[in-house]
Amino acid sequence: MSDTRTVVVGVDASVESQQALTWARAIARSDDRIVVVHAWEIPLMTSYDMVVAVDSAEVEQMAKQGLDELVVKLDDPRIVPVTHRGHAGRGLVEEGEDADLVVVGHRGNSRLALMLGSTANYVLHHTQQPVVVVRGEDPTSPPRRVVVGVDDFDDPEDSPSVRALQWAVTLPGVQEVRAVHAWFLPPLAVGMFVPTSTDLEAMDEGAQAVADRVVASAGPFPEGVTVTAEVARGTGGFALIEASRDADLVVVGRRGRGGFSELLLGSTSAETAAHSHAPVAVIR
Numbered sequence: 422m423s424d425t426r427t428v429v430v431g432v433d434a435s436v437e438s439q440q441a442l443t444w445a446r447a448i449a450r451s452d453d454r455i456v457v458v459h460a461w462e463i464p465l466m467t468s469y470d471m472v473v474a475v476d477s478a479e480v481e482q483m484a485k486q487g488l489d490e491l492v493v494k495l496d497d498p499r500i501v502p503v504t505h506r507g508h509a510g511r512g513l514v515e516e517g518e519d520a521d522l523v524v525v526g527h528r529g530n531s532r533l534a535l536m537l538g539s540t541a542n543y544v545l546h547h548t549q550q551p552v553v554v555v556r557g558e559d560p561t562s563p564p565r566r567v568v569v570g571v572d573d574f575d576d577p578e579d580s581p582s583v584r585a586l587q588w589a590v591t592l593p594g595v596q597e598v599r600a601v602h603a604w605f606l607p608p609l610a611v612g613m614f615v616p617t618s619t620d621l622e623a624m625d626e627g628a629q630a631v632a633d634r635v636v637a638s639a640g641p642f643p644e645g646v647t648v649t650a651e652v653a654r655g656t657g658g659f660a661l662i663e664a665s666r667d668a669d670l671v672v673v674g675r676r677g678r679g680g681f682s683e684l685l686l687g688s689t690s691a692e693t694a695a696h697s698h699a700p701v702a703v704i705r
Contacts, residue, residue, distance in 0.1 A: 424452070425452050425453060425454060426449070426450070426453045426454070426521040426522070427453070427454045427456060427519065427520040427521055427522075428445050428448075428449050428453060428454070428455050428456070428520065428521065428522045428523075428524060429456045429458060429513060429516050429517040429520045429522070429523045429524070430442050430445045430455060430456070430457050430458065430523075430524045430525070431458050431459075431460070431509055431512075431513045431523075431524070431525045431526070431540060431544075432457050432458065432459050432488070432491065433459065433460075433509070435526065436526075437526030437527060437555070437556075438525075438526045439526075440526055440555050440560055441524050441525055441526035441553075441555040442455075442457065442524075443560075443562065444524060444553070444555045444560050444562040444700060445522075445524040445553075445562075446495075446497060446499075447562035447563050448562055448563045448564075448592060448593055448594070449499060450593065451499070452499075453499055454499060454501055455497070455499045455500045455501065456501045456503055456516055456520070457488065457491070457492070457500055457501065457502050457503065458503045458504075458505055458509075458512050458513055458516050459484055459487070459488045459502070459503070459504050459505070460504075460505045460506070460507060460508065460509035460512040460513075461480055461481060461483075461484035461504060461505070461506060462480075462506065462507060462508075477506075481504065481506065484504045485502075485504050488502045488504060489502060503516060508543070509540045509543075510539075510540045510542075510543025510544050510547070511543070511547075513525060513540065513543075513544050513548070514543070514544060514547045514548045517544075517548050517550050518548075518550075520550055521550070521551070522550065522551050522552075522553065523544055523548055523550050523551070523552045523553070524552075524553045524555060525540055525541050525544055525552065525553070525554060525555070526541075526554075526555050526556070527539065527540075527541040527554045527555070527556050527694070541554050541694065545690070545691075545694065545703055549705055550705075551588060551702060551703070551704045551705070552702065552703045553670075553700055553701070553702045553703075554694050554700060554701045554702075554703070555700045556694075556697060556699070556700055556701065557665075557697070557698050557699045557700060558698075560669075560699065560700050561669040561670075561699075562669070562700075563592065563593050563594030563595070564592060564594065564595060564668075564669035564670035564699075564700070565594055565595060565596045565597065565669055566596070566597045566599075566667065566668050566669045566670075567589045567592065567595055567597070567598045567599070567668060567669065567670045567671075567672060568598075568599045568601055568661060568664040568665060568668040568670070568671045568672070569582075569585050569586045569589050569598060569599070569600050569601065569671075569672045569673075570582070570585070570601055570602075570603070570657055570660070570661045570671070570672070570673045570674070570689060570693070571585070571586065571600045571601065571602050571631070571632055571635040571636075571650075571674075572602065572631070572635075572657070572674075573602075573631045573634075574634075574635070574638075577638035577639075580635070580638065580674070581674025581675055581704065581705070582600075582635045582674050583635055583638050583639045583674075584674055584704055584705075585672045585673060585674035585702075585704040586598070586600055586635060586636070586639040586648070586672075587639050588672065588702070588704050589670075589672045589702070590639075590642045590643055590646050590648065591643065592670070595646055596645065596646065596647065597646075597647050597649075598642075598646060598647065598648045598649070599648075599649055599651050599664065599668075600632050600635055600636050600639075600648060600649065600650045600651065601632070601651045601652075601653050601660060601661065601664055602628050602629075602631045602632040602635070602650070602651070602652055602653070603628075603652070603653040603654070603655055603656060603657045603659070603660035603661075604624055604625075604627075604628040604652070604653075604654065605654070605655055605656045605657075606624075621654075625652050625654075628652040629650065629652045632650035632651060632652060633650045635650070636648055636649075636650045656689075656692075657689035657692075657693075658689045658692030658693055658696070659692075661673065661689065661693045661697070662692070662693060662696045662697055662698070665693070665697040665698040665699040665701075666698050666699075668699050669699055669700075670699055670700050670701075670702060671693055671697050671699055671700070671701045671702070672701075672702045672704060673689055673690045673693055673701065673702070673703055673704070674703075674704050674705070675688070675690045675703055675704070675705055690703050
């Protein structure tokens with residue numbers, strides 16, 4: 422059985438997509454396939470009284486030519502160029518159906534950017550594969566310091582947190598993994614000031630037990646990878662965004678409910694992907 426993996430990467434003319442490709446090439450092994458997908462659509466020239474469609478064959482040829490030039494420049498035998506006519510997000514989802522990982526750059530810096538139909542948002546909500554949204558001023562790859570957001574579970578075999586941690590420790594080059602569980606008391610529950618009867622230390626201990634349980638369930642871990650269980654006070658999204666300042670990658674699991682409700686209801690994965698200071702991997 423072959424261990425060759427397939428990594429799908431979306432590319433265009435943006436700096437962010439170039440960072441995504443650089444990140445993907447750094448984490449891909451020598452025998453992996455890197456499928457580079459460039460999407461193109463037919464532009465329309467419009468005026469007050471007419472609409473003129475540009476020749477599709479010419480546009481397609483230009484897209485292929487640009488992608489071929491990129492492949493020649495990189496001189497990487499692992500790269501397989503693919504052009505896709507239509508929406509970039511749909512192209513990545515289709516090409517990534519049997520892939521091991523989908524990588525996409527993201528130029529937005531807010532949750533609103535993810536809600537307005539960006540490629541990253543589309544891929545996050547429509548693919549079943551692990552997705553890495555490459556963001557940050559200087560993404561480090563391969564990642565050595567990884568933060569994994571973890572939560573409690575009933576069944577370890579059906580836990581997104583366990584799966585996310587198990588995925589993170591297998592990344593090439595990873596050395597340090599921090600499993601972070603955050604807890605938060607809503608203001609409606611505690612008011613402006615925390616009552617003296619609130620035992621914060623007991624809550625910290627309970628949260629630590631959750632993080633420890635996830636780590637124990639995800640192990641054993643590869644030799645040379647240090648995994649620690651940590652607690653943070655605050656919402657899950659806030660805790661991971663702060664932790665991303667000292668990380669090369671943030672990994673979060675999701676339960677696969679999908680839909681726009683995740684963005685509207687403040688899911689941890691959406692918030693982290695929108696504001697992280699490092700690339701974010703979302704694992705189903």
